[in-house]
Amino acid sequence: MKTVLEMRNISKFYYGNQVLKNVSISVGEGEILGLVGENGAGKSTLMNILFGMPVIHSTGGFEGEIIFEGQKVDIDSPSKAMELGIGMVHQEFMLLPGFTVTENIKLNREITRPNLLSKMLGTKGKRLETLDIPAMRRDARQALDTIKMHSIDEMEYVASLPVAHKQFVEIAREIDKRTLKLLVLDEPTAVLTESEAENLLNIIRLLSEKGISIIFISHRLHEILEVAHRIVILRDGQVVAEGRKEEFTVYQIAEKMVGRKIENVQLPPRKKEISENNVIMSIKHLKVHMPGEEVKDFSIDIREGEILGIGGLAGQGKLGIANGIFGLYPAEGDVTYMGKSYQLNSPMYALKSGIVYVSEDRRGVGLLLDESVEMNIVATAITAFGMFTKKFLGFTVYDRKAIRQHAENLIKELDIRCKGPTQPVRRLSGGNQQKVCLARAFTLNPKLLFVSEPTRGIDVGAKKLVLDYLVKLNREHGITIVLTSSELAELKSICDRIAIVAEGKLAAVLPPTAPDVEFGLAMAGELKEVKVNG
Template structure:
């Protein structure tokens, strides 16, 4: 083993109750290297990282076979604490932040800096005070390394999910002994500009000699920053390649074992394009931290898929959240001629709107509840569906809930063990389908879908996008899709509204030029085209 190698995982095997999920996997990572680990959901990436990080789930299910060598020494890690002590850090998909604490307090949690005060000098070090000045300086340094401008004194509660991800990462790079950092889908909750900022920060971290294991589904990011790429499929090592030896399409094919095709929006020659306006939005302002909307006007046509795009923090996420009453809003919204009361989620739901949130795990799902209850609960609470009267009381109608859930599971092709399975145990793509199933159960006139493919693998992305196209083309549902993935918007939308600085810069046809989309994202479309008109 070369002197520069920081991690070797040799012939790793793991079984869960007779099901072999890792089949002799080898992984080698060098100091200062960005090593991408790719694979669809269920390929074995998370299990491999759980072994590396000494997670209890590995040891409580019989351990594993194989050898882990870290910094030249064989190790048998029994807990995350042991992993952190030898210099392994991990940024998880699920946030491990305390909402009531500040950014600094979360970054320095369990590594607080203390200083003497009058009482500690007399009665002992147990009465020492927190050195908030130094802790804030350290937090600021970590945040600046990531290129993120949030204030270190802000509370975590209320921050956009993208900023929460940066705080998670800042906490890891603040540690002084880190030799290897595992980034598990770090850009899944970030928009394009935020992701670019993070990728630049990763390069700086690697240049300082820290190795990075980069788990992601965004293959363009892999080609942008990775030095080495390892691909898993069905628990087996498929390939280990240098970036220069491959390309995006080959990586996609290696991951899924088949050629990946783009989602195509079928052109309906015999279908007259509907021009009826189903929703009017006028002077909408939304006070969503980090995604403020500053007065937009937008007409949504009946039966269309309209996309809402834009860079991070420009306000695109705030539009659906404001209309659905999740953040304070002003302005006017009309649906089919009827005014929708703002700042009232129940009114939005009861008047024919439904919402699939960008925060799937935080807002969209009851993770420790069954699939069937997740699908039914909103309609049960707001439309009194799936209830039966017993004496003077309403009770859940378990039979109707089960029948409806089984139908949704079949119609949406939700891969699960059955309607009673706990939602937390589904893959990201199938969790997203449960969110969509719950929204469809409300029988909406307009479906708002925010970041529908965030954090799911390349194969599941196509399935979710195909589902949205099916809902629109076959059932005539009007869909408003907010996404940071411009390519996805262009693949299925009829029109795309680009938001900059809280306002709509322009509305483009999906076939518009890359230059026009670039100008719109940068806020220069109106300026350039107004000059051309003159």
């Protein structure tokens, strides 16, 4: 088999953190390579390097070399990748919703025809030529028919398409590039139903038969085994196993994917033991309409005083739970809190009830980037509860002295590295921004704290400090914590129980001491006999 792609000894650092360590992979002509690994294993970074994404080159580039069709190549931009015949369908849709399917498929490769004005200007009039819509439409139709998407109207606007059809339009766009030799599919089935996913697997086989090489990234391990010729497993930025698919079972892949040494952290004792009968919040049949993290039917009892972990692979709904409970996305279900019926879809109600949420999107939702550290720490407390204010001549004004004192105390306690309480949050590192989010949460005196991806994008030292602080809030202040994280090791290090979410539903509740393979199988939706602890 002719080798189309080799990536040799690829290493990548982000701000001092090594996320890829001497990774080597190869793909033959018409071969389907299944690439699997936990969130954060390095799959998307490796593919971003292959596709020349700007985020790679704006952060210092990478080490190693790429050989394409026998030649060493320097892929410094997506356009260079496309020139070579490499296509990529990303996890997030790269479509323009206000354009038609045809316009999206032919974007940057439009077909034009001369008009009277362009003819008069000769070669200078090329830019004034008219779009040849019939020709573009024929090409789009052909690309859609190639992947057997006869039901998609090529003149329909992308905004009105269901999610699955958008995914297929992305693939059709790549197929329309007649020079396509290698196609990367990054979690293409994450947003699809089982029947839609099966359809996509058939399309992948069809493209393989046409001689197009495929790198197929999926969290659904049975899909990988069904369609791939070879499998590469990444863990913590390294290749931990590779071979023909016949050499693996779902069980073995899951074990390799998540198996790692967990540091034995000695957690301080609690003042009060947790009782499974003492439930602070009971969630029944929760549905949350959060795009990309849809929760379909999630139920669990959260015990007062515990740290409950929520894990699962990307797009499975784990992030939707906290967003739904706090009212940031439309939610429905039967939720009781401290023995009373809980009102969904109202962030202010949640805050007034003692429920606080630290979002995974710290820059988009969690922080006021142009405001100072101290104002970020107290802003929600001022807005929701009128804290840190005082009366002056009949007017309510900020109590600047109280704000400064409170901010300085938390800056010291959380070791927030800043020039002082007046420094704009935008100028802090990611780890210090996350600490500001936690400082604001603690300022609100929560009874129940939801924290999503608290250590995403921050260095190892900052990670430890953030996790230690969560343990301190739990142990010393008795705050019940629900910690959502993509890092299983993180959950296992401080949580009492870990709920795994798959396909928008609870797949299992496991103790942190459960074997890695059980977590891997639960994440992949393959754990059939679940011993649910609570």
